[in-house]
Amino acid sequence: MKSSLLMNFSLDKENKKIKVEREFAAPVASVWAAWTESKILDQWWAPKPWQAKTKKMDFTEGGYWLYAMVGPDGTEHYARADYKSINPLKSFSAQDAFCDPDGNLNPTFPRSTWTNNFTTSSDKTLVSIEIQYDKLEDLETIIEMGFKEGFTAALENLDELFQS
Template identity: 30%
Template sequence: MTVTDTVKDTDALTLTFVAEFDAPVEQVWRVWADPRKLERWWGPPTWPATFVRHDFVAGGAVRYYMTGPDGTKAHGWWTITAIEAPGRLEFDDGFADEGGEPIEGDRPVHAVVTLQERGEGTRMTVVSHFPDADTLERLSKMGMEEGMRLAIGQIDGILSGR
């Protein structure tokens, strides 16, 4: 499995994932930049994602939904707040209605993704910053930590061409 470390910091209101891949930074960057690659790993294996909008620029809107084993659709959105290709991506991430638009009153999570060379491979760090302790706890109870670990674990297959 590619995830080497996970840290939940309730004082800092963060959840951090560190993963290492045997691929160059530019190749790992593409699993974020290419919506068809992103669909292959965003969400755990039993909840695959479909990206219906992917404006991969600062200020860009991303809309997606994940489909559960019983056909249930969970909609989400991102607003990309910063891009420094191929090493840094920041976005706000929240729940959406069936039209893909943010749910009123939802408190989004701010994600910071960094990619760093590690020998001939790449270290990816994803830090989710929560707006408050209640949101951190609610998303933890929904399985965010395990879901992200499983989702990130699918990236190796994409990088190896599987």
């Protein structure tokens, strides 16, 4: 079933950014928790049939989230998000990168900086996401890897979580 909730995905190649606006039928406290608590992130972050598995999470400025995307065959791809700023229930930013199981960054893949803003209106919450890359080639690499499709599918998983 197609959702009637807002979903905008745009590329700003001139400024090396991906912009996503996504609305959820849930109060801001629930949406915030879904983005900042590992037990909830693990339930939706990976596009099916993949699963997210948190190895370590410290949601504080200077802390990080180390997690794996686990494929149906058990293959694990690790990433980490280093939290830069946190304004509870309003916004947070993190630097995202692929890494090994110990959290050591993989320099062959691009890093990005995510800024997530949470806005509430009545019974809905809008998450505005801006993903900044250092180089246009980095943004294009991520798009070629299927980021739009994978992230869209993950956000749909979050819709299902709020409906249950």
